[in-house]
Amino acid sequence: MNKSELNDLLIRQQAAFKKAPPSFEKRMQTLKKLSDVLEENKNSLIEAVFQDFGLRAREETLFLEIFPLQDEIRHAMKNLRNWMKRRYVPGAWFLLPSSAYYQFQPLGSVGIMGAWNYQVLLSLSPLVDAIAAGNHAILKPSEIAPASAAVIKEMINKNFPEEYIHCVTGDAGLARDFSSLAFDHIFFTGSTRVGKLVMEAAAPNLTPVTLELGGKSxxxxxxxxxxxxxxxxxxxxxxxxxxxxxxxxxxxxxxxxxxxxxxxxxxxxxxxxxxxxxxxxxxxxxxxxxxxxxxxxxxxxxxxxxxxxxxxxxxxxxxxxxxxxxxxxxxxxxxxxxxxxxxxxxxxxxxxxxxxxxxxxxxxxxxxxxxxxxxxxxxxxxxxxxxxxxxxxxxxxxxxxxxxxxxxxxxGVGASGMGHYHGFDGFKTFSKKRAVMHQKSLAASDLLHPPFTDLKKKLIQIMGRITKV
Missing domain, CATH: 3.40.309.10 (Aldehyde Dehydrogenase; Chain A, domain 2)
Structure with missing residues (x-):
C-alpha cells in the first residue's frame, strides 16, 4: 500500500467516524469481538511468533502476550461505562449559578505502530484502549516480525470493516508514510531513534503522539x-x-x-x-x-x-x-x-x-x-x-x-517515551477530556459586562480582595 492509498483509507475512516462515532454499545461489541477473534487465532499467533523468532516457547507467548491482552479486554469491558461517565466538578464562585463538568470524547481515527519483540501485545493492547475510547484505528505491526504481522493483518481485516479498524503491513518506507499521515493521534512502540523520526514526521500535521520507547532500565x-x-x-x-x-x-x-x-x-x-x-x-x-x-x-x-x-x-x-x-x-x-x-x-x-x-x-x-x-x-x-x-x-x-x-x-519519561496507556490511562490517551460549562439564564457574570460603572468597579475590587491568597 502506497502513501496515497494509506491517506485514502484514513480519509474514509475519518468520514465514517464523523458520521457515527462509536457508542458505548458499539465499543463493547467490538471489544467482545476482538476477544473472540484473539481466541480463535491464538494458535496461529503462537506459531507465527515462533516462526519470527526461530524458537520461542508457546507458554511464554501465552503468558506474556495472549493472556495479558485478554485480561486487558476484560478489564476495559468491566470499567468502560464508568470511564465514559460525565464528571461534575465544583464551579468557580464568581460564575454561579453555572455548573461545570468534563467528559471524555473519542479523537477520531488513530494510527498504532507495533513492535516486533511482543508483536501481538504491543500491536493490539493500544488497540483495546483506542476501541474503548471510541476511536477508529489503523494498525501497522512491525515488519521485523513478518509472520505475526501477517496473522494480525488477516484476523483484523477479516473481522472488522476497513472504515472502522484496519491493519496494513509493509517495510520501513511504509512506516515513514504511515507516521506522516494526518491521524488524530499516533501511538508508537519501538526504539528511541525511530521514535524521534515518528515525532518529526507527525509534527507538520500537529498530530499528537504517544511514544513508548525503551532505554537502560x-x-x-x-x-x-x-x-x-x-x-x-x-x-x-x-x-x-x-x-x-x-x-x-x-x-x-x-x-x-x-x-x-x-x-x-x-x-x-x-x-x-x-x-x-x-x-x-x-x-x-x-x-x-x-x-x-x-x-x-x-x-x-x-x-x-x-x-x-x-x-x-x-x-x-x-x-x-x-x-x-x-x-x-x-x-x-x-x-x-x-x-x-x-x-x-x-x-x-x-x-x-x-x-x-x-x-x-x-x-x-x-x-x-x-x-x-x-x-x-x-x-x-x-x-x-x-x-x-x-x-x-x-x-x-x-x-x-x-x-x-x-x-x-x-x-516512559524523557528519552524513554511520552504518554501512558493501560486501563483508564489508555482510555484517556485516546480521548479528549472535554471541558463543559453550563450557564443558567440569570448569572452573576452578567453584572460584569461593559460599561464599567462605579458599581461594577467596586464589585471587581471586591472580587480582587476575595480571590487574593
Whole structure:
C-alpha cells in the first residue's frame, strides 16, 4: 500500500467516524469481538511468533502476550461505562449559578505502530484502549516480525470493516508514510531513534503522539537484601524473551562485596530455569542475525576493554546462529558500548557502586529509564529512592510486573517515551477530556459586562480582595 492509498483509507475512516462515532454499545461489541477473534487465532499467533523468532516457547507467548491482552479486554469491558461517565466538578464562585463538568470524547481515527519483540501485545493492547475510547484505528505491526504481522493483518481485516479498524503491513518506507499521515493521534512502540523520526514526521500535521520507547532500565540491590532472591527475580525478568523486552533490567548496581554471591546464585537460577540451555526449547532465540551480531559486538567491545564475561548457562557454543546464552558482565566501565546503549538481549552488566546515594546519582546522570528496580526491605530507603529518582515506572523487590497492573499507567519519561496507556490511562490517551460549562439564564457574570460603572468597579475590587491568597 502506497502513501496515497494509506491517506485514502484514513480519509474514509475519518468520514465514517464523523458520521457515527462509536457508542458505548458499539465499543463493547467490538471489544467482545476482538476477544473472540484473539481466541480463535491464538494458535496461529503462537506459531507465527515462533516462526519470527526461530524458537520461542508457546507458554511464554501465552503468558506474556495472549493472556495479558485478554485480561486487558476484560478489564476495559468491566470499567468502560464508568470511564465514559460525565464528571461534575465544583464551579468557580464568581460564575454561579453555572455548573461545570468534563467528559471524555473519542479523537477520531488513530494510527498504532507495533513492535516486533511482543508483536501481538504491543500491536493490539493500544488497540483495546483506542476501541474503548471510541476511536477508529489503523494498525501497522512491525515488519521485523513478518509472520505475526501477517496473522494480525488477516484476523483484523477479516473481522472488522476497513472504515472502522484496519491493519496494513509493509517495510520501513511504509512506516515513514504511515507516521506522516494526518491521524488524530499516533501511538508508537519501538526504539528511541525511530521514535524521534515518528515525532518529526507527525509534527507538520500537529498530530499528537504517544511514544513508548525503551532505554537502560537499572536495578539497584541494597547490601541488606537477600542476594539469592534478588538474583532469581532479576534473571527471571531479564530472560523473558531472551532479554528482548523494553522493561528488562538492563544493568545491575550493587556493592563489589556482593559479586561472587550474586554470580553463584545467578548461575544456579539460570541452570534451574533453563537446564541444558543449548537444547532447551523454552529459551527464546534472538529475533534475527543483525541483532545477534550486535549483541556479540557489545560483548567483544566489553572484553577488549577489560570486562570479565561469566557464562550462566552450559559452557558450550551457542546452539545456533540465532541464540545467545545468558551472561553476566563484570568490571564494566562507561566507555563500553553495552553501558551506552540499550542491550535488548540476555546480557546483564554488573556495575559496582558502594552506596545507595552514589547509585542514585549514577542513574540520575543518565537518560531517564523506562523502568527502575530496587531491592530493599527498608521502607525509609525505598521512599527516599522514589523521591530522588524519576523513571517511567518502578517495581520494588521484583522486575517487569508493574506493567501488568491494569490500574497503573504504563509509559516512559524523557528519552524513554511520552504518554501512558493501560486501563483508564489508555482510555484517556485516546480521548479528549472535554471541558463543559453550563450557564443558567440569570448569572452573576452578567453584572460584569461593559460599561464599567462605579458599581461594577467596586464589585471587581471586591472580587480582587476575595480571590487574593
Amino acid at each position: 537499572p536495578a539497584i540491590i541494597h547490601h541488606s537484601y537477600p542476594v539469592k532472591l534478588a538474583a532469581k527475580r532479576l534473571m527471571a525478568g531479564k530472560l523473558f524473551n531472551a532479554g528482548q523486552t523494553c522493561v528488562a533490567p538492563d544493568y545491575v548496581i550493587m556493592p563489589a562485596a556482593m559479586n561472587s554471591e550474586f554470580e553463584r546464585h545467578a548461575i544456579e537460577t539460570v541452570q534451574k530455569f533453563y537446564p541444558n540451555i543449548n537444547e532447551n526449547d523454552q529459551y527464546t532465540s534472538i529475533i534475527n542475525k543483525d541483532h545477534h551480531d550486535r549483541l556479540n559486538s557489545l560483548l567483544e567491545d566489553a572484553t577488549d576493554k577489560g570486562a570479565r564475561i561469566v557464562e550462566l548457562g552450559d559452557k558450550k557454543a551457542d546452539r545456533d546462529s540465532r541464540s545467545i546464552t545468558p551472561k553476566l558482565v563484570f568490571n564494566v566501565s562507561s566507555e563500553m558500548q553495552l553501558m551506552q546503549e540499550e542491550i535488548f538481549g540476555p546480557v546483564l552488566p554488573v556495575l559496582n557502586i558502594e552506596n545507595m546515594e552514589d547509585a542514585v546519582a549514577y542513574v540520575n546522570d543518565h537518560p531517564k529509564p523506562l523502568a527502575l528496580y530496587y531491592f530493599d526491605n527498608k521502607k525509609k530507603r525505598i521512599n527516599w529512592l522514589l523521591r530522588n529518582t524519576l523513571s517511567g515506572g518502578v517495581t520494588i523487590n521484583d522486575t517487569i510486573y508493574h506493567l501488568a497492573q491494569h490500574n497503573l499507567p504504563f509509559g
